[in-house]
Amino acid sequence: MELHGTTGAHTPPKQASNFWETVRFVAISIIIVFAFRTFVAQPFIVSGESMVPTFLDGEYLIVDEVSYRFKEPKRDDVIIMRYPLDTKTFFIKRIIGLPGETLEFNGSAITITPQNGDNPINLAEPYVVHAGNDFFSVTLGSDEYFVLGDNRSASSDSRRWGALPAKNIVGRPFVRLFPFSTFSWFPGTAIAH
Numbered sequence: 001m002e003l004h005g006t007t008g009a010h011t012p013p014k015q016a017s018n019f020w021e022t023v024r025f026v027a028i029s030i031i032i033v034f035a036f037r038t039f040v041a042q043p044f045i046v047s048g049e050s051m052v053p054t055f056l057d058g059e060y061l062i063v064d065e066v067s068y069r070f071k072e073p074k075r076d077d078v079i080i081m082r083y084p085l086d087t088k089t090f091f092i093k094r095i096i097g098l099p100g101e102t103l104e105f106n107g108s109a110i111t112i113t114p115q116n117g118d119n120p121i122n123l124a125e126p127y128v129v130h131a132g133n134d135f136f137s138v139t140l141g142s143d144e145y146f147v148l149g150d151n152r153s154a155s156s157d158s159r160r161w162g163a164l165p166a167k168n169i170v171g172r173p174f175v176r177l178f179p180f181s182t183f184s185w186f187p188g189t190a191i192a193h
Contacts, residue, residue, distance in 0.1 A: 138158075
């Protein structure tokens, strides 16, 4: 008795199988990259002079969008934020005032009175270029931050458009990738006060 096999009779052609495997791989890759860029980290290119010398025009950063979901931003943190007057525009600034604090600007000096009534802090800012000559005071709400550029004379910041709502904070620079000569982790980090 002779048996006749049915090899290949019910299996799809190998070429079609490879095509669908490739489509599936590409789709999964796109979903992973999209999710990573949307919820974890995304690229940011510095534009302008407001953070000189800490950050220069054209520098390429990777922004950590996760950390502030688990901890509150601190004074002196450099952040990427959505501009309150046009949330499609992104700025890079440094946090100076925290929620509930009162900031007193007296020329180039900034005095901060904490919400809990502790002794006022005379803010030391070794990263500042061209300190401002401002005279005003502001008390921040429970979900507001006061942000400034390190190059005060070239910065559009909270002195001009007011306090930054917490919801506008996108993240913080995690890596400075380009130019390669300035590569660094957590660039712009200063000692907290």
